[in-house]
Amino acid sequence: MRIELEKRAKVSTLFSVLSPFIAFLLTIVFGGIMFALLGKNPVAALYSFFVEPLSEVWSLHELAIKAAPLIMIGVGLSVCFRSNNWNIGAEGQFIMGAIAGSILPVVFYDWQSPLVLPLMMLMGMLGGALFAAIPAFLKAHMNTNEILTSLMLVYVAQLFLDWLVRGPWRNPGGMNFPETRTFAVDAILPEMIASGRTHWGFAFAIIAAVLVWFMMRYTLKGFEISVLGQSERAGRFAGFSSRRMIWFSMLLSGAFAGLAGISEVSGAIQQLRPVISPGYGFTAIIVAFLGRLNPLGIVAAGLVLALTYLGGEAAQLSIGVSEKVTRVFQGLLLFFVLSCDTLIHYRIKLVFERLAATSTEGSR
Amino acid sequence: MQEGGRGSAEGKEGSVPVEGVAANGHLLAVSNLTKLFGSFAACNGIDLQIEQGEIHALLGENGAGKSTLVKMLFGVLAPTAGEILWQGQSVRIANPAAARKLGIGMVFQHFSLFEALTVAENIALSMDANISLAKVAEEASRLSHAYGLPLDPKAHVADLSVGERQRIEIVRALLQNPRLIILDEPTSVLTPQEADRLFETLYKLKAEGRSVLYISHRLEEVQRICDRATVLRHGKVTGACDPKAETPSSLARMMVGSDVAVVTAEGTSAKGQVQLEARHLTVPARTPFAVSLKNICLKVHAGEVLAIAGVAGNGQGELFDALSGEYPIADENAVQIRQRPVGSRNINARRLMGAGFVPEERHGHAAVSALPLSDNLVLARSRSDAKAFLGGGFLKIIRRDAVASATQRISEAMDVRKSGEDPPAGSLSGGNLQKFIVGRELDRQPSVLVVNQPTWGVDAGAASRIRQALVDLAKAGSAVLVISQDLDEIFEVATEIAVISDGRLSDPYPAKELSREKIGLLMGGMYGKTEGTEAAHAH
Incomplete structure (x- = not known):
């Protein structure tokens, strides 16, 4: 017996729309089973994981803070993925953006000016884009696989940040803790609303999502992205260059990841530490797919994934399970999104081989 | 490998009788065979009988259900309803191995060969049992000589012509000692001379008492070699006849269901200026399996249709790429559009100069299906x-509004039948999509049009419409270059004909002065005969 995937003649529009919701539901069901196996009451555990974080104003702000980088990075990645460029290294671009943007507040901490913040944001974007330029160059001109190169560069970025905050950038007045000096007021991304901590990074993410949505929906550039993603040959016929698209999509997603990085550091952490991201760059891949690579869908998906971070923290406190359940939920969600999508396009067929029976019957 | 092990284990108990046919006389009889894809009936109640020792034609247009029918006979698809009788006994053919076991061999239209492996290695891969390579090579070369299909077992497939590759497939099928051999459009990739050689082989097979199911839409060859014919249209049998007793037009009527409009090329237009020119165009092969272009010179004048004939895979695609600018070349002067050098300019720069292009592959090149x-x-x-x-x-x-109205205009001008206002390209039939793709260029009234295989896999009605449009465009004063494998098409539309072979282009000849035989010789390679190239492969 073997299992075959048979392409469906028609793809159901209804289920294409429902797919993320079905995936989310399945994640909750299996998460509940997991909690039950851990000896917890599944209903209470799921409540504290998914509902409690939404019940208070301060935690809604936390949700927005966590969603901001996810949405920002996810939107950039959607352009990459739609054009068939598989940038898996957004985590590294996020870190490099944060480092490049932190040059002003860490190295030139004396300089105080209203220009500091905009410059930091620009340098953050530049840092992320330049770091993404490495796999872009390697793919466009050396024909290397961008999945591997971009992924491996994540570790380079992580270790570079680690070295910086322990070495040259360590806060001289910081009791030898591996941290940079804290940013001056001019270098801190202000809060958006009076009621809580949400900083302008969330607004950047929403603006980015709307801009990319507009580009994909209405402009020739968006058309170029989807044509090259579906058929490079047809793109060439249209006069579009797949090499230029590698550069465009990688630099764009790198810049977005970099902006997310510096916004996070400037708005939420306000200094550099050895670890500045709980894996936003990787989680954003799930966000991009859960949002069907549609920028507006990504906004919703970013909020859902942000909830898994908060839920993990909440669950750790209230029911005493490891915060690693966050990763479990994220993994489950990605798994179910991808399998729902697969089943929408393909039908599973079990093939029982009765070769022997058939051919002897035939010649008897 | 799994399949192979099982096949050999069975060989002992379930051996197929080599001689003798059941009482009713049919080698293969099919009754009421139906295959549904969803609600669409690709084959709808097909009845067909094949006798021992006959060459039986299966005629029909693209999409008539021929391929679906033979895939059911060869165990690739399972029928939805109906019965297959093999030598009078009902059989269920679960997969190709079971079909081979019964004694059915098949040569597909698209070969499944590994280009980097040798002929013998390719054959060994498809064998059911584990036999040594030397033995396979020996047996293959014995068979290939017995049936007049010269093959060097040590040659690499990548170095072989399409005709030689087809021989590998045929030898591969013959090694199974089949009673019935199914050939799917075998001559679509052959020169007339190569086709003649294939027919010799078929006669030999017939003389041995084997049967051949010959799938084609070429009426002339069916009339020439087939004893009986079954005609399909829209998944149903529309006629069973002796093709020799029919006329081409009566066969065409059975196939198409109505008379097909004849393309008229009357009223010669005056030759104008040279609008498209290649000057000593030389392009190295981009990939190991591509063909390099060697010193190609051509001129297309306004008001002229230059057709380039040739067997598939002789540089047609590469020539199109160089002329269209999808892959620009360094030599600026090698390609000229409207007497301006454009060699290094990209496709859109060439379009801006008034050129239009229609590539061969509809899905994923000329159009994005989704x-x-x-x-x-x-x-x-x-x-x-x-x-x-x-x-x-x-x-x-x-x-969007401007694009939508242009889409509508093109669909009306070319009679594109579509479901809904703006359906995905992939939902259109081959003919309708091709009409749209050609119409998309004609709508701009290009002064230069380069078309590669304008009616490949297109139904007869759409094909005649497209050909007429190409002729009309030239009459209106444009220069048209048609690259085609279809000689009928070439003679319908061309004013001048040149032949491409192994990346070299022959001199152009006026269409009226060129015979099919001459074209066939040019196709076979004007730089040395077929024997010569074969000797070169034996290394």
Whole structure:
């Protein structure tokens, strides 16, 4: 017996729309089973994981803070993925953006000016884009696989940040803790609303999502992205260059990841530490797919994934399970999104081989 | 490998009788065979009988259900309903191995060969049992000589012509000692001379008492070699006849269901200036399996249709790439459009100079299947019609209203039948999509049009419409270059004919002065005979 995937003649529009919701539901069901196996009451555990974080104003702000980088990075990645460029290294671009943007507040901490913040944001974007330029160059001109190169560069970025905050950038007045000096007021991304901590990074993410949505929906550039993603040959016929698209999509997603990085550091952490991201760059891949690579869908998906971070923290406190359940939920969600999508396009067929029976019957 | 092990284990108990046919006399009889894909009946109640020792034609247009029918006979598809009788006994053919076991061999239209392996290695891969390579090579070369299919077992497939590759497939089928051999459009890739050689082989097979099911849409060869014919249309049998007793037009009527409009090329237009020219165009092969272009010279004047004949895989695609600018070349002067050098210019620069292009492959080259027709219009014309289709300055916002009305205009002009206002390109039939793709260029009234295989896999009605449009475009004063494998098509549309072979182009000849035999010789390679190239492969 073997299992075959048979392409469906028609793809159901209804289920294409429902797919993320079905995936989310399945994640909750299996998460509940997991909690039950851990000896917890599944209903209470799921409540504290998914509902409690939404019940208070301060935690809604936390949700927005966590969603901001996810949405920002996810939107950039959607352009990459739609054009068939598989940038898996957004985590590294996020870190490099944060480092490049932190040059002003860490190295030139004396300089105080209203220009500091905009410059930091620009340098953050530049840092992320330049770091993404490495796999872009390697793919466009050396024909290397961008999945591997971009992924491996994540570790380079992580270790570079680690070295910086322990070495040259360590806060001289910081009791030898591996941290940079804290940013001056001019270098801190202000809060958006009076009621809580949400900083302008969330607004950047929403603006980015709307801009990319507009580009994909209405402009020739968006058309170029989807044509090259579906058929490079047809793109060439249209006069579009797949090499230029590698550069465009990688630099764009790198810049977005970099902006997310510096916004996070400037708005939420306000200094550099050895670890500045709980894996936003990787989680954003799930966000991009859960949002069907549609920028507006990504906004919703970013909020859902942000909830898994908060839920993990909440669950750790209230029911005493490891915060690693966050990763479990994220993994489950990605798994179910991808399998729902697969089943929408393909039908599973079990093939029982009765070769022997058939051919002897035939010649008897 | 799994399949192989099982096949050999069975060989002992379930051996197929080599001689003798059941009482009713049919080798293979099919009754009421039906295959549904969803609600669509690809085959609808097919009845067919094949006798021992006959060459039986299966005629029909593209999409008539021929391939579906033979895939059921060969165990690739399972029938929805109906019965297959093999030598009078009902059989269920679960997979190709079971079909081979019964004694059915098949040569597919698209070969499944590994280009980097040798002939013998390719054959060994498909064998059911584990036999040594030397033995396979020996047996293959014995068979190939017995049936007049010369093959060098040590040659690498990548070095072989399409005709030679087909021989590998045929030898592979013959090694199974089949009673019935199914050939799917075998001559579509052959020169007339190669086809003649294939027919010799078929006669030999017939003389041995084997049967051949010969699938084709070429009436002339069916009349020439087949004893009986079954005609399919829209998944149903529309006629069973002796093809020798029919006329080509009566066969065509059975196939198409009505008379097909004849393309008229009357009323010669005056030759104008040279609009498209290649000067000593030489392009090295881009990939190991591509063909390099060697010193190609051609001129297409306004008002002229230059047709380039040739067997598939002799540089047609590469020539198209160089002329269209999809792969620009360094030598600026090697390609000239309207007497201006464009060698290094890209496809859109050439479009802006008044050229239009129709590539061979519809899906994924000329069109993106999942995108709607209107998007596929933008695909070819975003640059050349930027004024009409784009707005919003540097934002380049696509003007959907303008694109939609142009899509409508093209669909009406070319009679494109589609479901809904703006369906995905992939939902159109081959003929309708091709009409749209050609219409998309004609709508611009290009002064130069380069078309590769304009009616490949297109139904007869659409084909005649497209050909007529090409002739009319030339009459209106444009220069048209048609690259085609279909000689009938070439003679219908061309004013001049040249032949491409192994990346070299022959001199052009006026269409009226060129015979099919002459074209066949040119196709076979004017730089040395077939024997010569074969000797070169024996290394």
